[in-house]
Each structure stands twice: as structure tokens, then as C-alpha cells.
Amino acid sequence: MSIYIIETSNLTKKFGKFLAVDQVNIQVPMGGIYGFLGPNGAGKSTTIRMLLGLIKETKGEVAVFGKSIKKERLDILKRVGSLVETPSYYGHLTAYENLEVTRKLLGVEKSEMTRVLEIVKLVDVQHKAVKKFSLGMKQRLGIAQALLGNPALLILDEPTNGLDPSGIIEVRELIKSLPEKYGITVLISSHILSEIELMATHVGIINKGKLLFQGTIEDLRDKQKAEIQLEAEPMDEVETYLTDSGIPFTKDQRFLYFDAGLQPAKINRELILNGYEVHQLMMKKHSLEEIFLSIIGSKEGMV
Numbered sequence: 655m656s657i658y659i660i661e662t663s664n665l666t667k668k669f670g671k672f673l674a675v676d677q678v679n680i681q682v683p684m685g686g687i688y689g690f691l692g693p694n695g696a697g698k699s700t701t702i703r704m705l706l707g708l709i710k711e712t713k714g715e716v717a718v719f720g721k722s723i724k725k726e727r728l729d730i731l732k733r734v735g736s737l738v739e740t741p742s743y744y745g746h747l748t749a750y751e752n753l754e755v756t757r758k759l760l761g762v763e764k765s766e767m768t769r770v771l772e773i774v775k776l777v778d779v780q781h782k783a784v785k786k787f788s789l790g791m792k793q794r795l796g797i798a799q800a801l802l803g804n805p806a807l808l809i810l811d812e813p814t815n816g817l818d819p820s821g822i823i824e825v826r827e828l829i830k831s832l833p834e835k836y837g838i839t840v841l842i843s844s845h846i847l848s849e850i851e852l853m854a855t856h857v858g859i860i861n862k863g864k865l866l867f868q869g870t871i872e873d874l875r876d877k878q879k880a881e882i883q884l885e886a887e888p889m890d891e892v893e894t895y896l897t898d899s900g901i902p903f904t905k906d907q908r909f910l911y912f913d914a915g916l917q918p919a920k921i922n923r924e925l926i927l928n929g930y931e932v933h934q935l936m937m938k939k940h941s942l943e944e945i946f947l948s949i950i951g952s953k954e955g956m957v
């Protein structure tokens with residue numbers, strides 16, 4: 655059996671000729687928070703819908719708890735809670751009454767009501783009409799609904815979308831508590847890197863339907879390694895010099911970048927001795943934001 659709670663292989667979805675999800679291999683380990691990150695339109699919701707068997711894949715496989723979603727969907731879904739769009743409530747009913755509607759539909763024990771209200775910290779306001787709730791409280795109530803029946807896996811599609819900063823903190827703190835306190839594995843999608851960074855143990859980065867990075871949050875941070883940023887003239891000759899000296903580099907319009915471990919002082923001296931003008935030589939540590947943008951190959955669309 656797989657060690658992953660969710661594992662996809664070459665998961666692909668086409669809408670007509672448009673490839674929305676392209677051979678995605680996701681691996682969500684047990685007991686963590688997997689942040690599924692990507693800009694708008696990257697393919698997150700489409701992937702999540704396939705994970706839940708809500709839409710059919712064009713190609714590939716989804717296994718949840720080691721079982722095929724095609725063959726054992728109902729068995730799987732008994733152990734999965736999800737929030738894939740902003741939940742709609744009866745505003746004039748209380749939180750308790752709204753939750754009770756879902757509980758009855760699911761055929762879950764009554765004792766679940768108190769349990770889930772405690773987890774999402776809505777016990778004190780359970781008898782208040784939902785129309786008086788903040789968006790953050792409504793979202794927590796949505797998570798309470800998803801937790802009915804004690805699922806082992808919770809799948810949340812952009813649960814902090816549209817929330818104000820305090821709502822975001824409420825929902826984030828709640829999600830962070832779930833694996834450790836209740837043994838729940840969480841997959842959460844977002845287009846906000848800082849959100850994911852603050853709660854995820856693992857990250858999958860998707861853009862234009864392709865999974866471009868997958869690993870632990872530390873793996874992602876490790877990519878923040880320092881580089882030397884060099885500005886020297888004439889740039890094309892300096893490039894040739896670095897190539898001839900066997901020094902790997904990258905470049906943008908103004909700077910050349912090379913690994914900080916490659917004796918920058920020595921390279922600086924040699925450039926000067928060879929008659930090049932060195933205007934700048936400095937250590938540059940890429941921010942996680944820059945790493946992320948370089949992974950998705952874009953400078954747009956992210957906050």
C-alpha cells in the first residue's frame with residue numbers, strides 16, 4: 655500500500671482541446687498540510703475536483719488512502735471532508751441549525767455536532783443566526799461541516815479567499831491545528847505563497863496545468879541559496895570570460911549571477927586584472943517569492 659494519503663499518476667484533464675491539468679503526479683503524505691499553490695487558472699480547482707471524483711479525468715489515476723477513486727469513490731469519500739466552494743447557508747438559521755441540516759444529510763451521529771463546533775471554536779456562537787457571522791466565521795462553519803463524520807483527510811479549495819486579515823488568521827490557525835491535534839491530513843489550495851508558507855509542511859506548485867515543484871517547505875526554502883550578483887563591463891566579454899573559466903552563471907539584462915561558493919573575491923580580482931570594469935559584486939539571497947516566481951516562470955499574477 656502507498657505511503658501517501660493522496661497519490662495521482664499522470665492525472666490529466668482536457669476541456670475540449672484545452673489542457674487544464676497536464677500529467678500531474680501529486681503525493682500527499684499522511685499527517686501533514688499539503689499546500690497546493692498556483693496562480694489563478696493554474697489548474698488547482700480542476701485537480702481537486704478530480705481528487706474528489708467530482709469530474710472525470712481525461713487520463714491518469716487518482717488514489718486516495720491507496721484506493722482508486724474510480725473504483726471505490728463512495729468508500730473513500732466517507733473518510734474525506736471537503737470545502738471546494740464558499741458554502742451557502744440559511745442566513746436566518748443559527749450555526750447549529752445549519753450544521754444540523756448537513757449532519758442529517760450525511761447520517762452522522764449527533765455527538766459530532768459538539769465535536770466539530772469545538773474544533774472550529776464556534777461553540778459560544780452556535781445559537782447565533784449565520785447572517786450575523788463574519789466571513790471568517792462562515793468559513794469556519796464550512797470547515798465544521800467538512801469535519802462531520804471525523805474524516806482522515808480534509809480537502810480545502812482556497813478557504814481564505816475573500817477573507818479579511820483577521821478572518822485569514824482565524825482560518826489559518828484552525829487549519830494548522832488539525833494534523834497535530836486531530837490527526838487529520840489537509841490538502842489546501844491557495845494562490846498566496848505567504849499563506850501556504852505559514853501553514854504547510856509540504857508544497858506542490860502548479861502553473862498552466864503542470865506540477866512544477868513538489869517537496870517539503872524546507873526543500874523550497876533550500877532553494878533560497880545565496881548567489882553572487884555581478885555587474886561588469888563589457889558584459890558580453892565578461893560572459894565569455896566566465897564561460898572559458900568554467901564558472902556556471904545565469905543572467906538577466908543587467909546582472910550576471912553565479913554560485914556564492916565559487917570564490918567571488920578571486921573572480922573579482924581576475925576580472926579586474928583582465929581589464930574589465932567591475933561595478934558591483936554582491937551577495938544576493940533570493941526571497942521565497944522570487945523562488946516561487948522563477949518556478950512558475952512568471953512575474954505576474956501572484957501576491
Ligand SMILES: Nc1ncnc2c1ncn2[C@@H]1O[C@H](COP(=O)(O)OP(=O)(O)OP(=O)(O)O)[C@@H](O)[C@H]1O
Nearest residue numbers: 669672674692693694695696697698699700701845
Ligand atoms: N468546465 C470548464 N470548461 C472549460 N474550461 C475550464 C473549466 N473549468 C476550468 N477551466 C479552465 O481550466 C483552467 C484551470 O482552471 P482552475 O479553476 O482549475 O484553476 P485554479 O488554479 O483553480 O484557478 P482559480 O484560483 O482561478 O480558481 C482555467 O483556464 C479555466 O478557465
